[in-house]
Amino acid sequence: MQPSNEPTLSIFALGGVQEIGKNMYVIQYGNDIVVVDCGSKFPDESLLGIDLIVPDITYLLDNRDHIRGMIVTHGHEDHIGGIPYILKQLNIPIYASRLTLGLIEGKLREHGLLGSTKRIPVDSKSSVKLGSIIVSFFKTNHSIPDCLGVVFDTPEGRVVHTGDFKFDLTPVNQQYADLHKMAEIGQSGVLALLSESTNAERPGFTPSERLVGESIEEAFFKARQKIFIATFASNVHRLQQVIDATHKTNRRLVLLGRSMINVVTIAAELGYLNVPDGILIEPGDTHRYASHQIAVLCTGSQGEPMAALSRLSRSDYRQLSVEAGDTVILSATPIPGNERNVSRIVDHLYQLGAKVIYGSGSVTGMHVSGHASQEELKLMLTLMKPRYFIPIHGEYRMLYLHGQLAEQVGVEPANIFLVGNGDVVEFSAGSARKAGKFPAGSTLVDGLGIGDVGNIVLRDRKLLSEDGLLIVVVTLSKHDGAVLSGPDLISRGFVYVRESEGLLEEAGRIAVSTLNQMKGEQAGQWNAMKTGIKDAIGKFLYAQTKRRPMILPIIMEV
Amino acid sequence: MQPSNEPTLSIFALGGVQEIGKNMYVIQYGNDIVVVDCGSKFPDESLLGIDLIVPDITYLLDNRDHIRGMIVTHGHEDHIGGIPYILKQLNIPIYASRLTLGLIEGKLREHGLLGSTKRIPVDSKSSVKLGSIIVSFFKTNHSIPDCLGVVFDTPEGRVVHTGDFKFDLTPVNQQYADLHKMAEIGQSGVLALLSESTNAERPGFTPSERLVGESIEEAFFKARQKIFIATFASNVHRLQQVIDATHKTNRRLVLLGRSMINVVTIAAELGYLNVPDGILIEPGDTHRYASHQIAVLCTGSQGEPMAALSRLSRSDYRQLSVEAGDTVILSATPIPGNERNVSRIVDHLYQLGAKVIYGSGSVTGMHVSGHASQEELKLMLTLMKPRYFIPIHGEYRMLYLHGQLAEQVGVEPANIFLVGNGDVVEFSAGSARKAGKFPAGSTLVDGLGIGDVGNIVLRDRKLLSEDGLLIVVVTLSKHDGAVLSGPDLISRGFVYVRESEGLLEEAGRIAVSTLNQMKGEQAGQWNAMKTGIKDAIGKFLYAQTKRRPMILPIIMEV
Structure with missing residues (x-):
């Protein structure tokens, strides 16, 4: 199962296929290994007491001398959450965009790994030589800024990994994707495309983030009293639109929740977030303003019991509370499994007398997905024109449906590989085949123990x-x-x-x-x-x- | 908190408000107590090892001599599931329609309570005197046949309990609701309406069950091989439409799953299901037919791991399996909390090569709700014209939104009571007020223990x-x-x-x-x-x- 002496190109996942979460992919040419992402995922209810799941990196430990680096496509937990656990066993240089590195560095600091880890900022103009593999990048749109798609030029041919993406033609803060560069990459020949499949079940084209901004602004203008809005802290574009609406309606903004404060600080420092002077106030200062002058941006949109929105619904803050007539916006669609917790919070907010805007973002206008729907997936496939296609980042049915989309836009059915974690696709002399399986699976984190709970x-x-x-x-x-x-x-x-x-x-x-x-x-x-x-x-x-x-x-x- | 010597009318819930499940309501005039329904619900993930939750009936045990009977509106678990547990402590005569009684009797038999329980069949023409309360009925539409709304004529005035309902103007098997009777009841004056709130968050009018029949028929005609369809066993109208589609496409039908076989047997015996002679075959007989001559109707549409669909997805039946090219229909929308289990099954079915029709019924056309949406709730409120309104059967936000609908159609805001389990609404001299709280809550069933796990x-x-x-x-x-x-x-x-x-x-x-x-x-x-x-x-x-x-x-x- 080891690549033979005649160098070949191998592509496989150590996490992220036939599951949602803990993304980790490997591109290997001969003895040069490049890793893409190292995510975590949360355990389901059957894994009692487990805190986190990260990829099984047995293969990388066995081949540690050949690893040339890790590319990280963006700063979401399912792409960076496993990094500190893996770096404890394996010192690899990390290549990522500035915001992504900023978020990774926070984790490394927590785990005491910041000093020992080499971190190299890259952007869409960078080109990095990792052994025999030349790595370059293109900008994509997603629900966090500074996302990169990755191009691997190997002696065997060109491989493209999309990272997570959507096509947002009216992006917030003019963060346009490199549409023309994608066309150029495709035009000059792609051997294999790895493209994400999260929304492969969803027909149509995912709406622009800008639409959410319009809904938020409308709600801010309508609200006669305090307005609370909960969303994912990492969605910096969403945060920008909340800040803009706050500014336009002459409100001040309170940030609640550790990760919200954290991301706003990092993103503002790095220039990804434009925060007008004096707009941010502390919870303790709200008494100085009238209720219609206050907006609150908080964590907990998925109903997390310890996060800010849940605490607000229990009137758990001393200096700030939801009062009758206030407006509360859940700027997120509940992820399956979180509905009960979200519903409980909505019930409590109604009991406090609030006007609550909740439910599916497609109904409220308060949320759009960060992932490409079917038409966008077909657009990416059409731009890249790959000879071989490996759908990644999704459960089996999503990979399967993504494979069907590829067929529809002209990829040969025999050239579409639906793989599981560890399944190797090997390329040599211009053709590809499944070539065995490397160890891959889940490593369970429980407290300080990594992999010791079986x-x-x-x-x-x-x-x-x-x-x-x-x-x-x-x-x-x-x-x-x-x-x-x-x-x-x-x-x-x-x-x-x-x-x-x-x-x-x-x-x-x-x-x-x-x-x-x-x-x-x-x-x-x-x-x-x-x-x-x-x-x-x-x-x-x-x-x-x-x-x-x-x-x-x-x-x-x- | 006990009703005073001057007889008054009290209405309260022992289960079913500010929650979904374990419905149980009490209408009491003076010393005459009538109970409506006795449901169960499933524990959430925090109640480790608990099998079932039933209402706390402390109040009924303390007042056992005054209980005149229990009315059961229909045969769903959240209305009948608690009956055997309660009857072990309290012998009450049960009034219900024939199909509902049929389903209750199955439970009583299992618990050895059939002989000791008085069971009185009623229908929309019945009138029953229970102490000073005269009880009559009207037919409604829902996702199970033989549903009754209930009218309580008391010396203090008329109370109406809708049971679960929707307005289906083109019902399957011509099971029309008593629309004119409802109008008449409303016209002659309703003091208080208790109406169900399950879909109070949903705008519009719930589509007719008949539309699902059309989608099913189309899929049956299209399928070139075996067709599997999973749905709720209790949805007899849905079963009828599957049987009809099977008949029209010259297939034979296999039933899989204990509750499916059970309901088909009871419903056919009682005349609620029309099963053409010879259409049912055993799994072991499928080899005698070509694959396009076979349809399979099974349980497990919510992803229950031990039910038939899950077993099929694991190729767990010896005599019958899902093969490449077969069609599998999930005729149900996953209930929040069940998505992961359903998705896992869909993934396995795709891996077997099946064509899978799954997801929200509003997208696939393969499922409609059995509950009234906002326009139907307003229609019921308009027909009944109640002076007082108590929204029931729903979590807090549903009750709240249902209350808002009532305001919109003219019920006085002060006459709308949002109650929790145990909260008593007392009526005397034509006016109502909240009057304290009776014990109410959850009784946990774990194995044979009822209420012993604290x-x-x-x-x-x-x-x-x-x-x-x-x-x-x-x-x-x-x-x-x-x-x-x-x-x-x-x-x-x-x-x-x-x-x-x-x-x-x-x-x-x-x-x-x-x-x-x-x-x-x-x-x-x-x-x-x-x-x-x-x-x-x-x-x-x-x-x-x-x-x-x-x-x-x-x-x-x-």
Whole structure:
């Protein structure tokens, strides 16, 4: 499965295909490895207690001497969130645009990695030689500024990775995408295109971010009192439009939420955000202004329980609160899985008497996606005219539908590769084939542990979470195996002891009689005794309660 | 808070307001109590291990002698799911339409309650005297047949409870709603209306179920091979349309899923479903037909992991499988919270090569809601012309928006009551007021236990699910408190022992040194010793791992 001695070009994902999140792609020519992105994703409800998921980088650790660098396309968590965890094991230089680097540096600082990591700013005019691979860039539009698509010129041919993108022909702050450069790249020949598939299920053309600005401005003019608006902190263009609406309606702006303050600071410093002098005020200063002079920009648009919007809905800030007649805007569409938390907040805001603008952005006008819909995906494919196509950044159905779009615009069906993480597509002599699989998967982060929580630990957490635990402590005599003390029963998460004394007493009697039965034949066979107790008590408790707590017998001999 | 001796009319919810699910309403005049519905709901992810939630019926148990009967509006789980749990504590006669009774009887049989429960079939022509309250009915449209709205004529005035409804002017099987009767009821004067609020956020008029039939028929005609369609088993009209499309395209129909077979059997027996002779075949008989002669109607449209569609997506049936080129229709819109499970199934179906029709019913044409949208809610309010209005059956924002609709069609704002479960609205001498609160809330069902799992047990399950458990077993000498054996450390769901020997050894040493320090001053003070061990080990483990397992010290003295 290793590339042969005759150098070939290999492309594979270490994360990001057949899933949403933890994007990480590898472009390898011969012994030169270039990594694209290193994202994280949040665990689903089955991964109890896990904080974060990052890519499994076994392949990179095994080939550490060949890694020439990591290109980062933009500053979203699903593209940068894994970087500090990976850099703890692997020191790689990072190439990214200025804003992206600014956001990465915040993470590196937190993890004490800033000093040891080489960081190289690039832009759409840069060209970087990484071994035999020459890397250049083109600007795209997305829901964060300073996004780059990446061109890899290899001896085998040209590979293009779009990063995340949409086509926004009226972008905020005149941040135009390099449409003509994309056309030129395509015209001069693309061997393989890797293009993102997030919105491959969505027909049409994603609306311009500017439309959201118009809706926001209208709401700001209409509101007679305070106006609160929650959105993704990283959506700097959205923040700009909120700042503009605040300015136009002669309001002052309060920032709430750590990441909001953080991003506004970085983006303003780097020149990505234009903040009029004196417009920002502290929460403690709001009492100096009339309610119609105040706007609040905050985190928590996805219903995150610890974020600012949720705290506002619980009246949890001392100096600032949502009052009857205030307007609250959720400038985001709830991501599947977050609806319940968002709905709970909306309910609380209504109970406070607020006017709430919420729900799908396509209905409220308060949100547009940052990802290309079907017509834009076809536009990218048409511009790039790739011989081979690998849809990336999406679950299977999205990759599949993106593949169908590619067929529609003329890519040969046999030249479309639907891959899973680790699946290698190998190019040599101008043609491509699937060539085995490298290790790829999830590395679970739990507290300070990276990858140390495995299936057994998760299985136990699952068992414990469902029916709790019953510990049975017995002391036996060394001489004859007689029960000297106990059984003492300790229940956690199973039943509340005071209400279930009878049940636990009976379980104790069953433990004793099990031990007595085994005394003759199996004395001293600890495992057999423990299994005997587990089985007997387990059967009894299931019959009585239809629950299956984890049963832990602890047998002491004295 | 008890109704005074001068009889008054009280209306309150024991479930169903400021939540979705477990509907239960009480209409009480003097000492005559009539209950409407007794639903269940599923726990959210915070209620670990809980199987089901049913209403807290403390009030009914305290007033059991005054209960005259329970009216059940229709056969959905959020209206009937709690009945067996409540009937175990309270024997009440049940009044419902034939299909609703059929579905309830299935539950009673399972719980051994069929013999002991009085069941009285009613229809839109019935009139029932329950103490001083005369109860009559009107037919409505919904996503299950045989739905009833309920009229309560009390000495204080007329109360109307809509049940769940939509206005479907072209209903399947000519099951027309009693539109003229509703007009008549309204014309003769309604004191208070309780109307359902599920779709109060949705503008417009919910489309007719018949449109779905047209989409299904079209898909059946188009499909060249087998066609699979998943939907809610209880949606008998939908099942009828699938049967009709099967018949028209000369296919045979396989039923998959226990509840699908169950509902088809009951509905066909009672005459609510017209099943042509010979159209149903067993999965084992499909090999006798060509693939274009086969249709499969199955459960699992919400992505339930154990239901038929999920099993099909895993190729889990021996005699029947989804093959490349087959068509699969998800005739349902995913309920918030179910998207991930549904998406996973769609991904698997695409991987099998199927054509999949999925997503929002408003886009695919394969699903319509069973609940009234804003225009229909206004139509109901206009027909009923109530003096007082209590929006029911919805979360707070839905009740709030429904209240706004009522204002728009002329209900006095002061006469609109937004209530929580237990909040009593009392009517006397023609006017209404909020009058205190009765106990109301959630009763948690876990296995056979009804209401025996409380906050402490749930808190422990939560702790155990996040970071697991560490048991520290030590044996001390009775004489001098010296450590005789141990500490033995048992870890479950915390760390995998083999990979963390050093960590656990150090934790053991900390336990011993903690005990030694305490030996002098606090010997024999078990709680102090246990707390000391917990604190010392907890602090150590958090510093090392940023995790907080539950620590259970077990100290034996010999």
